[in-house]
Amino acid sequence: MKTSFRDQGNVRIVAVEGDVDLNSSGELRRVLFAALGGVNRLVINLGGIRYLDSSGIATLIEVLKECQKTKTEFALFAMSPAVHEVFRLTHVIKIFRVYENEEQAVGGGA
Amino acid sequence: MGTSVESSAVRSRSGVRFKAEWRLPSDPAFLPVVRGAMERLCAVFGWDESEARSITLAIDEALTNVIRHAYHKRPDGVIEFICEEKEGVLEFLVSDTGDAPDLAKICARARESHAAGGMGTHIIRDVMDTSDYRRAGMANHLIMTKRLKRSAESS
Numbered sequence: 001m002k003t004s005f006r007d008q009g010n011v012r013i014v015a016v017e018g019d020v021d022l023n024s025s026g027e028l029r030r031v032l033f034a035a036l037g038g039v040n041r042l043v044i045n046l047g048g049i050r051y052l053d054s055s056g057i058a059t060l061i062e063v064l065k066e067c068q069k070t071k072t073e074f075a076l077f078a079m080s081p082a083v084h085e086v087f088r089l090t091h092v093i094k095i096f097r098v099y100e101n102e103e104q105a106v107g108g109g110a
Numbered sequence: 111m112g113t114s115v116e117s118s119a120v121r122s123r124s125g126v127r128f129k130a131e132w133r134l135p136s137d138p139a140f141l142p143v144v145r146g147a148m149e150r151l152c153a154v155f156g157w158d159e160s161e162a163r164s165i166t167l168a169i170d171e172a173l174t175n176v177i178r179h180a181y182h183k184r185p186d187g188v189i190e191f192i193c194e195e196k197e198g199v200l201e202f203l204v205s206d207t208g209d210a211p212d213l214a215k216i217c218a219r220a221r222e223s224h225a226a227g228g229m230g231t232h233i234i235r236d237v238m239d240t241s242d243y244r245r246a247g248m249a250n251h252l253i254m255t256k257r258l259k260r261s262a263e264s265s
Binding site: 019021023051053054055057058081085086089090091092 | 145236
């Protein structure tokens with residue numbers, strides 16, 4: 001798994017690539033929690049994820065809950081059909097704000 | 111410690127049923143190896159991409175649960191994984207000699223819960239047609255079956 005991030009105004013955009021599983025979800029958690037500070041909105045580009053398991057979903061739920069505590073907006077975008085299938089199977093898709101692309105995710109809204 | 115694979119044949123069209131036996135360390139570094147093999151195997155048996163991904167995910171969740179809960183992330187445990195074509199189904203057997211699962215906690219998480227844990231067993235139950243946990247001596251066994259595509263379509 002690889003991650004990278006950049007800031008656009010008060011929005012931090014984190015790109016995740018590769019496999020997110022038991023071997024890497026701890027590292028993803030560390031990276032995303034570290035990315036939380038100093039911005040109003042955290043958006044995650046899931047487009048480069050090749051594989052996601054429930055430990056990766058659990059990590060995203062933990063980050064979402066931390067964002068709710070710190071009043072930081074949290075959004076996901078570029079979810080592939082494979083990644084969407086894992087969200088569907090874990091019944092948690094409704095708790096996330098999910099957008100088609102980066103422009104929409106950065107802009108926010110309904 | 112490495113992995114070993116014994117494949118006896120491909121597809122029942124040859125009259126010989128498929129069976130593969132894996133012996134894996136409880137090291138998550140081996141999970142992608144199993145996933146790669148499972149996706150290809152599912153394609154051979156006629157499942158489409160989405161179905162193959164779901165079956166592979168369920169297998170991965172079963173192995174992950176063994177690593178996390180039976181061996182507590184120690185990489186020196188042994189996981190036996192057998193995938194065998196039986197009458198109308200593909201059967202997956204995951205065995206370990208780690209701590210026994212607490213059966214009361216399996217699928218204890220409410221399906222629509224927003225809790226961060228306990229999703230793997232729901233995935234297994236949703237994707238597979240059957241899943242059954244057994245303890246025999248010092249070993250834990252999870253037996254899962256998935257009806258073969260041809261059988262499902264012909265019934």
